[in-house]
Amino acid sequence: MNQKHQEDLAHIRSMMERSSRFISLSGLSGVFAGLSALIGGLYVYQLFKANGLEYFDGEHKLYSANLVSHLFITAVIVLICAFTFGLLFTIRKSKKYDLPIWTSATKKMLFNLAVPLLAGGIFCLALLYHEIYGLVAPATLIFYGLALINAEKYTFSDIKYLGFCELVLGFISLFYIGYGLVFWIIGFGILHILYGLIMFKKYK
Template sequence: MDSKNYYEDLSHIRSMMERSSRFISLSGLSGVFAGLAALIGVGYVYFIFQREGIDYFDGDRNFFGLALVRELVIVGIVILLTALLSGYIFTANKSKKKGLKIWDSTTKRLLLTFAVPLATGGIFCLALLFHHLFVWIAPATLIFYGIALVSAERYTLTDIKYLGYCQIVLGLISLFFLGWGLVFWAIGFGILHIVYGLIMHKKYK
């Protein structure tokens, strides 16, 4: 009996330490929703290409004009904001059900660790836009996003680093297929997010 209580106490202490050192309320459903939003965005971008008379899958490198790139950037920002909002809603609901605070010192450290490489990548992509190096933006976004995920693993679920590794590898591969960023975005921000989200939802529900 004493042995049983001892192991229960250890389990309780371990759980408390885990909660205090890691943000464990990330929702797998938020990943699924973010992935769906990305795929819808990719579909809309493809519609824009059709409107502009661009055959995206003609087998050649795709280089776009400045006006079109600006429109694509706006679509990307809308997708990002949609994903962030859905992530907050799903995560807040999960935190409430578990009786955990969504905003504490661990959350602050998580956001800071995640934001530094992400902001760096954002500024880098703005520089690419400024110099009209549009075809490099897709690889850069995937790589810097992957680095941000791997960095954030320290303060949240360790599984997130695997999503980060996949994004980095995908971004590196896309460096050799410039002009096909839409396809790699669909895979990275769409399909990988959905697969990761479903796995995390099943594992941590």
């Protein structure tokens, strides 16, 4: 009888977990988001070389308006690719485990994720407007880390560790202005891939 009660309690806890948290995120989403960032970062590096800029020479660089626009478009494309992969793998996992996607927990998670991201996006646009390009990469990492930490309570708690790593990496990059691309590749590329692989192994 005690075993049956324990099974019932475990089932109730599982139902409560499903109703209060968005648990359809797939580890593969992180992997492919990271791969998208890596490809985007390598493309930007080649773009610098094509414009006669040696990224690692340690000298202050002047970016033309055309190059800045090209970099912005590249960032948007990477973001769209990462979002698309995340959506596809999330839908795939939801169907596999018969989990609903659009729930009250989903709405709360997206809201908590969106507020820091929106604030960070506006802040980065202001940096671009004032041509303070060196702080854009640190700012994206910092606000993204805050967004993940803020959304943690409505999804896998593991996501907060990724958030703290992004936050710390963003703080470090503030003291190495001019190497933002390197930190951006580490944060959005390598960390995402590592996190995605860990999550895939843990929750597959």
